[in-house]
Amino acid sequence: MNLVLLEPRERGGPLPAADVRTRHVLEVLRRGVGDRFDAGIVDGPRGVATISALDAAGLHFRFEPTVEPPPLAAITLIVATPRPATAKDVLRDATTLGVCAIHFVHAERCTPSYATASLWTAEAVGEQLRLGAAQAFDTRLPVVTWGRPLAAALAEVATNMPVVALDNYEATVALGALRPPAPITLAFGPERGWGPRDREQLRAAGATLAHLGSRVLRLETAVTAAVAIVAAGS
Amino acid sequence: MNLVLLEPRERGGPLPAADVRTRHVLEVLRRGVGDRFDAGIVDGPRGVATISALDAAGLHFRFEPTVEPPPLAAITLIVATPRPATAKDVLRDATTLGVCAIHFVHAERCTPSYATASLWTAEAVGEQLRLGAAQAFDTRLPVVTWGRPLAAALAEVATNMPVVALDNYEATVALGALRPPAPITLAFGPERGWGPRDREQLRAAGATLAHLGSRVLRLETAVTAAVAIVAAGS
Numbered sequence: 335m336n337l338v339l340l341e342p343r344e345r346g347g348p349l350p351a352a353d354v355r356t357r358h359v360l361e362v363l364r365r366g367v368g369d370r371f372d373a374g375i376v377d378g379p380r381g382v383a384t385i386s387a388l389d390a391a392g393l394h395f396r397f398e399p400t401v402e403p404p405p406l407a408a409i410t411l412i413v414a415t416p417r418p419a420t421a422k423d424v425l426r427d428a429t430t431l432g433v434c435a436i437h438f439v440h441a442e443r444c445t446p447s448y449a450t451a452s453l454w455t456a457e458a459v460g461e462q463l464r465l466g467a468a469q470a471f472d473t474r475l476p477v478v479t480w481g482r483p484l485a486a487a488l489a490e491v492a493t494n495m496p497v498v499a500l501d502n503y504e505a506t507v508a509l510g511a512l513r514p515p516a517p518i519t520l521a522f523g524p525e526r527g528w529g530p531r532d533r534e535q536l537r538a539a540g541a542t543l544a545h546l547g548s549r550v551l552r553l554e555t556a557v558t559a560a561v562a563i564v565a566a567g568s
Numbered sequence: 569m570n571l572v573l574l575e576p577r578e579r580g581g582p583l584p585a586a587d588v589r590t591r592h593v594l595e596v597l598r599r600g601v602g603d604r605f606d607a608g609i610v611d612g613p614r615g616v617a618t619i620s621a622l623d624a625a626g627l628h629f630r631f632e633p634t635v636e637p638p639p640l641a642a643i644t645l646i647v648a649t650p651r652p653a654t655a656k657d658v659l660r661d662a663t664t665l666g667v668c669a670i671h672f673v674h675a676e677r678c679t680p681s682y683a684t685a686s687l688w689t690a691e692a693v694g695e696q697l698r699l700g701a702a703q704a705f706d707t708r709l710p711v712v713t714w715g716r717p718l719a720a721a722l723a724e725v726a727t728n729m730p731v732v733a734l735d736n737y738e739a740t741v742a743l744g745a746l747r748p749p750a751p752i753t754l755a756f757g758p759e760r761g762w763g764p765r766d767r768e769q770l771r772a773a774g775a776t777l778a779h780l781g782s783r784v785l786r787l788e789t790a791v792t793a794a795v796a797i798v799a800a801g802s
Contacts, residue, residue, distance in 0.1 A: 336784055427786075427789050430783060430784075430785055430786065430789060431783065431785070431789070431793070432781075432783055469784060469785070469786060470783040470784055470785070471783065471784050472783065508800070509800065510796075510799065510800025510801065511800075513800075546796070547666075547799065549664065549665065549666055549704040549705065549706060550570055550664075550703060550704055550705050551664055551665070551703070551704070552661070552664065552703060555661050555664060555665070555792055558789055558792040558793055558796070559665070559792055559793070559795075559796035560796075561793075562744075562780070562792070562793035562794075562796045562797055563796055563797060563800045565744070565781065566742065566743065566744025566745075566747075566797045566800075567744065
């Protein structure tokens, strides 16, 4: 936790004593009354908080904003809903990397039970986003949606920007050779690959197919690799 | 486990009944006598194994090689020894990405206890490498060393290839702008950054400093991002 992220309504404090952030400030950072720690308002400024008191109500502080973080990268992800542990890693790491939106969608060969996991609540998703942003020293969180079919997410993004679908099987060009500039949507299929109906929908959305080489990567690794390649070229 | 990896001495089988690979073939892949599964010999050919019998001795099979995988990428990593859970992820993911060597070293601001963790045995390290290679459908494992000082690893690599040290603080060029071609060594400092003595040693080895942008990435994410950027340009 490089940055303690506060919701706008928490800006005036106090943070409850049992809150994970309070414990981080007191136990990991070992701060006390009068000490300062790096903090930020979700989707607002980054700054410094000074601890003014510690009591039964929790950690009282004064937040002083110092800088407004730059906007997120114009990189959108469409991800066929993976198993929850993988989805958590993707949420956290893609947020750390600074993408502006992540849409978890239903594709033809998705495992249906993954979409009904307990992860898919605003609270549980938000926790991963805040972890990812705090790691990056950023306050900005990507827009995240889940539960829609692939076609719905494609319809939303494809009018605004090109779509590149990562594909191990039919792509003939490497993402590193393509180096598509942002704004861009990168689409990642399920473990068992895109199905024929998915491919039709990707074609209808004008998507280009690209690969990340002949090695089969875990989804988390593929997302980080692809975002890094696009960000490096932008 | 996309590929069942066998040590050369295991090529004739059988695999013990309790072996994790036997259980994977029987319980996850649901194969039986007469069925086939993808297999490979560590640092040797990939091929297909046919199950000939299942008995108290374990899983008997006939392995037929089909293809010799290409050599690994000429990308070497030097990594300041991180906490063991992170080191495991780096071992696995960097192997999946196909680097040819990983040297875990002692840098100035490393936490000394990390280097004495139980992970640092040939067996425990090998397990992560086999997981990473099996994911990539490859049989080749990188060379891995641990426990040496940074200077020793730099002395070994710097006579053979350029070194780029990732640095959030003093680097003025982005790795994505540099796009150094392989063969290359990428060096990653500890959580608290390179120390002054580390920097002297990096300078003495002729290392270039490069960054991955202003966002602070977890080590695992930085390694994947940097390897992907270099591999994309090679």
